[in-house]
Each structure stands twice: as structure tokens, then as C-alpha cells.
Amino acid sequence: MENDSRKQFDVAIIGGGLVGASLTCALAATPLRVALIEAVPFKSDSQPSYTERMLALSHGTMQILSAIGVWPAVVARDATPIKSIHISDLGHSGFTRLSHTDADVNALGYIVPARVLGEALMARMDNVEVEFICPGQVTGISYGENCANVTVRTNTEETTVTCELIVLADGGRSSAREWLGIETVSRDYDQTAILTTVTPEREHQNRAYERFTATGPLALLPTSGNRYAVVWTTTSSLAPELMGQSDGEFLAKLQARFGYRAGKLRNLGERSAYPLSLVRVPDPIARRAVVIGNAAHTIHPVSGQGFNLGLRDVAVLAEVLNEAARNRDDIGSNPVLRGYAEWRHDDTRATVTFTDGLIKLFCNESLPLAFVRGVGMIAVDIFPSLKRTLLRRTMGLAGRVPQLGRGVPLE
Numbered sequence: 054m055e056n057d058s059r060k061q062f063d064v065a066i067i068g069g070g071l072v073g074a075s076l077t078c079a080l081a082a083t084p085l086r087v088a089l090i091e092a093v094p095f096k097s098d099s100q101p102s103y104t105e106r107m108l109a110l111s112h113g114t115m116q117i118l119s120a121i122g123v124w125p126a127v128v129a130r131d132a133t134p135i136k137s138i139h140i141s142d143l144g145h146s147g148f149t150r151l152s153h154t155d156a157d158v159n160a161l162g163y164i165v166p167a168r169v170l171g172e173a174l175m176a177r178m179d180n181v182e183v184e185f186i187c188p189g190q191v192t193g194i195s196y197g198e199n200c201a202n203v204t205v206r207t208n209t210e211e212t213t214v215t216c217e218l219i220v221l222a223d224g225g226r227s228s229a230r231e232w233l234g235i236e237t238v239s240r241d242y243d244q245t246a247i248l249t250t251v252t253p254e255r256e257h258q259n260r261a262y263e264r265f266t267a268t269g270p271l272a273l274l275p276t277s278g279n280r281y282a283v284v285w286t287t288t289s290s291l292a293p294e295l296m297g298q299s300d301g302e303f304l305a306k307l308q309a310r311f312g313y314r315a316g317k318l319r320n321l322g323e324r325s326a327y328p329l330s331l332v333r334v335p336d337p338i339a340r341r342a343v344v345i346g347n348a349a350h351t352i353h354p355v356s357g358q359g360f361n362l363g364l365r366d367v368a369v370l371a372e373v374l375n376e377a378a379r380n381r382d383d384i385g386s387n388p389v390l391r392g393y394a395e396w397r398h399d400d401t402r403a404t405v406t407f408t409d410g411l412i413k414l415f416c417n418e419s420l421p422l423a424f425v426r427g428v429g430m431i432a433v434d435i436f437p438s439l440k441r442t443l444l445r446r447t448m449g450l451a452g453r454v455p456q457l458g459r460g461v462p463l464e
Contacts, residue, residue, distance in 0.1 A: 060184065062088045063384060064374070065203050065216040067191055068223030069095065070102035071167065072346030072363045074174040076220060078121040079371035081181035082463040084378050088214050090205055091187040095175055103171030106248060106325075107282035109135075109274060109357030110163045110170075112156070113449025114364045116460035118170075126173035127165055133276050134160035136259035139314070140430060142415065143266040147427030149434045156444045160259075162357070164274045164282060186212065194219065194232055194342075201341040201385065218385035219342040220370070225332055227348040233339045239332040242412065244269045245292035246354055247285045249324045250276070251307070254316025257281060263356065264311060265415035265426075270355045271310055280322075281315070283307070284354055289328060296326055329353055333405060338394050341385035345370060350401060353408045361449050362404050368457035369396050375463050400452050407446060 064080065066073045069091025077089050093100045110118075110132075118124040138161060140149040153161050178185075186205055189212070193204040203214040221229045230237070246269075257275040264271045269286030276282050285307065287295060295303060300321045308318050332351040337344045346363035373393045377384045414426060433439045445451045449458065456463060 059213045059215060060088065062086045062184065062214060062216045063378070064088070064218050064220060065090060065201070065214045066220045066222055067203070067229050068221065068227075068346075068348070069185075069187060070222065070224060070346075071108075071170060071174065071360065072367060073220070073222035074102075074171070074178060075118070075121065075123070075364060076222060076345070076367045076371060077183050078123060078174060078177045078181060079117075079367055079457060079463070080374065081121070081177075081183070083371070083375040085374060085384070086184075087182075088184040088186060088216065089178075090189045090191060090203065090214065091185075092190050094188055095171075100171075103168050104166075106167050107274060107276060108165050108167050108170060108360055110165055111357075111361040111447065111449040112158050112160065112162055113454070113458050114361045115160075115163060117364050117368045117457045118173075119460050120457040120462045121177070122462075123170075123173045123177050126176055127170055130169045130173070131277050132163045132165045132169070134259050135162045135164065135261045135275060136160060138261045138263065140263045141265070142423070142426055142430065143264055143310070145423045145427050147430040147434075149430045149440075151440060151444060155437065155440045156448060158448075161444065161448065164261075164276050186214070191229055194229065196340065199383070216385075217341065217383060218374070218390075221342060221344045221348045222346050223348055225347040225351040227344070229342075230334070230344055230348055233342055235334055235339050235342075235344060236336070237332055237334050239330055242329040242331065242353060243289050244286050244329045244353075244412075244416075245289045245326050246329055247283075247287065247292060247295060247324055247326045249283045249285075249303075250280050250320075250322035251283055251304070251318040252278075252280050252320040253318060257315065262311070262314065265411075266310060267416060267418050269412070269416060271307075272354075272357070273311065273315065274357075280320075281318075285310070286329065286354070292326055296324060331405070331409060333401075336394065337397065337401075338387075338390040343370065343390055343393060350405060352405055353412055355408050355411050356447055358404050358408055358447070362401065365400060365449055365455070365458060366397060368455040369393060371457060371463060372455045396453065396455075403446070403451065 345366035
């Protein structure tokens, strides 16, 4: 980093996690000058976006990562394809089976460690023109006549980043979002997700499971080494008991809840837990600012849509900004940002409604609702048109798909 106290850019991205880094890579193909501001050093153990937690990447997200030059490095390291998905409702009839052949793709999605994706993004960013300000703590945001000013404190100095547009990609607890007074709407699910890994007795054959229960969904996602990444959602009141149990007790409870479709489960990995809530911004734009990723929408992990939704933000924003730059428009102007917001509105609303609706529908022990759920799952299992509609939504291919989402690089 240079020693001058003021730096001029087109775009300042606040947050260098997986979404912010992906946007940085996506904008490399545009004429825009980009600054990436991140508070935690990228290779630090405390960097939350580069841990061993597993990410469920949709087919559409794979296309985006391919188009920005990141996917080959991910595949070379660790990306387990999901070839099929089995969906069931504990204690009730009806199930749905989905296959990659139903959508005519090689895989419905992939399970990738966050660390692997993070390292691939860092390797790609080493080869793009970007100003890294890391570690850098944002301490203020102000405005000039046709610009925004981001004040950043580093280890050695205080720097002012002047830009046309600020992108807020600093996560669900975004400080910058609060400074700009961007409204959020939230609701506590009173549920907790417990994450761990297990080894099944049988080969997983790249099959994922989603089992709905009255206390929340239970997902088993295939990973390398014939292991499953487990996402067990339960009520917040029951979570402490499960977290406090011995490995043997926890495995027994997990086995009873999931059943024996994969055989006996063993070799329990380390457990972690986090509370679940729905947080979204009704309008993702403000004066010379746009909110993306978890800073714009933190949703329930059911069906693994959260990170994928954020990557679609990246794909659309990069395309909108590239077009504006090519036309010599002010990329931070309200017409440009409003165009982005309108494009993202339907997909964001549909994804939030879909995930939230699944929880409301399945976390209900009403017998009439259980009957409706069973009929619905049987219908999806039987009718190819319903399968294709569901898969297009979960694969990130519904509605207007951005250029990167089709696997086509920006020019």
C-alpha cells in the first residue's frame, strides 16, 4: 500500500470474504479501478470466510466461478459433485428424488470447503489489478459532490478511499450498513444449526439427503473421503443438550433422526452451532452504495441457498457496472443502482419466500399439512415438469440469468 493518505477508485468493496472477493475477481474483466477493504488478514486463522465449513454450491454458482476464472482451481483441490438428492418428511409418507439427469447437467451442485474456495479466490486475485487494504478497519463514510469517501484505519495510517460506488459485502452484521442507515427486516427462527461430519457405512455415491422434521431440516451432504457434512437444524432450546452430549450419544440421536438409508453412521467430527434468523434489506441500494451477499440477505440454510444467492448478486452487479462503465455512465448514480435493484428483486424475493416457506410448511405437525406435504412430494417425484421447475430454482437458473451465471465471461 502506498503512503499517500487519499486514494481514488471507481469501486470500493467493503468486506473481503467470499462474496467480496468473488466480486473483485468478476470486476477484473471490466475497466473499473477497484479497492478491496478487509479488516481481517486473508490468511489469518481468524478469517471467518476461509474455514473448513462446507459450502453447497449450485450449478449456477459453478458457472459464475468458471466465468471469473476460479472454478478450475476449486475442482483441482476439493469439489464433490451432488449427483442426486433424496428428500423426505420424518414420520410421514411421500418423498422426492432428484437427479442430475432430470436437469441434463453433470451435477446438481457441489460441496466445497470454504477454505478451498477462499484459496482459489486469493490465487485469482493475485493476478488481477486491485488495491488491497488489509487489514483495514472502516471508520467512516462521507460524501463529496459526485463521490463517496471511505475512511480506513490501517496498522500504520488513516487513509481516505474516494470512489463513485461503495459495495457493502461485510456480512450479516454489517457495520457499514448501519452507518448508512440502510433498513433491515429480521425474524428469529428460534432454531439452531449444528454442523459436523460423519462417515456412512455405505458409499455415499454422491447422493445428498434432506430430511424434514418437526424441529427443523436435517441435511447430509456428500464430501470427499466418503464422508457426509451434516447440517442438523433443531430448536434453540434443544441445541445445548445435543451439543453437550458425548459423541456416541449424539451419533445415536442422529441415527435415530436420519434412519439407515446410508447405513450406520460413525466417526463423528467436531461439532459447531449457530443460531438461525432471517435478515433482509427491503432496498439494497443507498446513496452511492449497494448491499450484497449476507449483508443484504441472511436466510435459512434449508436447501443451501444462502451463498448461492450472494453469488448471483455478484454476477448481476458486475454485469450492470460493466455496462455502465462501457457507456461512460456514473456507476454510483441512482439510475444505475436502481437497475441492479430491480433485476435482483424477483430472484431475492422468490428465494427468501422459498426457504422461509419450507420452514413454515415442514416445521408444523398439523396432520392436514402433513398430508399436503406428502402429496406434494409425491407429485414432484412423479412429474418431470415439476422436477425441472424446482431444480431451476435451486440451481440458480430461474428467471433472468446474468451473463456470468451462464458461464460467459464479461468483456
